[in-house]
Amino acid sequence: MRTLTKIIGGLVLLLSMVTTVMATPVDTYEFKSPENQKRALELAHSLRCPQCQNQNLIDSNSPVASDLRLEVFKMVDEGKGDDEIIEFMTSRYGEFVLYKPKMETKTYILWLGPVGLLLLGLIVGFIFIRKQRITGAAGLEISAEDQKALDALLKRDSK
Amino acid sequence: MKKLVLFIPLVIFLGMGVFLYKGLFLNPQKLDSALEGKPIPAFQLERLETPNEMITNEQLKGKVALLNVWATWCPSCKYEHPFLVMLKRQNILPIYGINYRDERIPALEELRRQGDPYNINIYDKDGRLGLDLGVYGAPESFIVDHNGIIRYRYAGPIDQRVWSETLYPMIQQLQAEAAKDGAA
Numbered sequence: 001m002r003t004l005t006k007i008i009g010g011l012v013l014l015l016s017m018v019t020t021v022m023a024t025p026v027d028t029y030e031f032k033s034p035e036n037q038k039r040a041l042e043l044a045h046s047l048r049c050p051q052c053q054n055q056n057l058i059d060s061n062s063p064v065a066s067d068l069r070l071e072v073f074k075m076v077d078e079g080k081g082d083d084e085i086i087e088f089m090t091s092r093y094g095e096f097v098l099y100k101p102k103m104e105t106k107t108y109i110l111w112l113g114p115v116g117l118l119l120l121g122l123i124v125g126f127i128f129i130r131k132q133r134i135t136g137a138a139g140l141e142i143s144a145e146d147q148k149a150l151d152a153l154l155k156r157d158s159k
Numbered sequence: 160m161k162k163l164v165l166f167i168p169l170v171i172f173l174g175m176g177v178f179l180y181k182g183l184f185l186n187p188q189k190l191d192s193a194l195e196g197k198p199i200p201a202f203q204l205e206r207l208e209t210p211n212e213m214i215t216n217e218q219l220k221g222k223v224a225l226l227n228v229w230a231t232w233c234p235s236c237k238y239e240h241p242f243l244v245m246l247k248r249q250n251i252l253p254i255y256g257i258n259y260r261d262e263r264i265p266a267l268e269e270l271r272r273q274g275d276p277y278n279i280n281i282y283d284k285d286g287r288l289g290l291d292l293g294v295y296g297a298p299e300s301f302i303v304d305h306n307g308i309i310r311y312r313y314a315g316p317i318d319q320r321v322w323s324e325t326l327y328p329m330i331q332q333l334q335a336e337a338a339k340d341g342a343a
Contacts (some may be wrong), residue, residue, distance in 0.1 A: 050293070063286075064296070090294070092193055092291065093293045151265075
């Protein structure tokens with residue numbers, strides 16, 4: 001038992017180390033405050049590098065990404081708001097740079113599609129189950145002739 | 160009527176199938192430019208050949224023009240270069256170069272050796288204008304109308320095919336628009 005707790009404790013420690021290693025700011029940019037740094041890194045993590053399809057600004061080594069990263073860092077230090085920085089990026093590189101697209105007419109299907117499909121599935125399932133239950137409760141109806149034939153068969157078997 | 164209801168899942172499935180199938184053939188490299196319909200970003204930068212001469216966005220207005228972002232470190236730009244030199248000779252429209260994140264001496268040397276297709280060459284050393292144009296690589300080209308509004312962005316090297324299929328028809332149309340404006 002004690003060894004087990006030790007192993008679990010070790011694993012927890014290891015995991016916490018892994019998460020601290022994952023924060024890897026590439027540049028030697030000096031932020032005015034730790035809060036700024038935190039916000040800037042979060043923001044840069046949420047923006048996609050325009051050149052490299054599926055890396056965010058922090059992960060990518062491309063020159064465009066490092067430029068944009070620095071631009072984001074600077075703007076955060078200048079005290080600009082998240083909205084303002086995102087507007088700066090999308091006005092140049094389009095909606096593509098956002099990992100999380102804006103909610104607007106163009107993207108309704110993206111945001112609401114899955115919920116819609118789930119609802120549709122639930123409704124269809126509900127109707128289906130209800131129907132089955134109704135027909136099940138009504139039981140089998142046998143015509144008088146069939147009943148006669150059935151009785152005859154049962155009688156023959158019991159003989 | 161009840162039978163028809165049974166086909167609804169099939170219809171939904173087919174609809175999604177068509178949608179996703181089309182998605183297979185989209186080119187993820189090709190981004191829409193966020194700048195189409197917007198004016199050339201304001202800038203004031205040195206001319207590549209003469210460092211003490213400043214070029215501003217105002218100087219690029221007045222004519223339908225091609226804005227070409229290039230650099231000596233960019234292999235596709237070398238591929239594109241002879242075609243631009245040929246275009247310059249045909250004198251269809253002014254070609255403005257933006258020398259993007261480059262060194263002045265090698266850039267000038269390249270133009271001396273390979274020919275200079277540019278009416279004005281802007282030296283964007285730190286890539287600030289490139290950033291404002293939403294450039295993510297080179298070469299990229301922009302078609303600008305006579306009011307200085309960016310009308311089209313093409314990412315990648317211009318060759319005969321791109322030129323005759325896409326760019327030239329658009330330029331002709333914009334030049335017709337410009338002529339109409341001039342007449343009015």
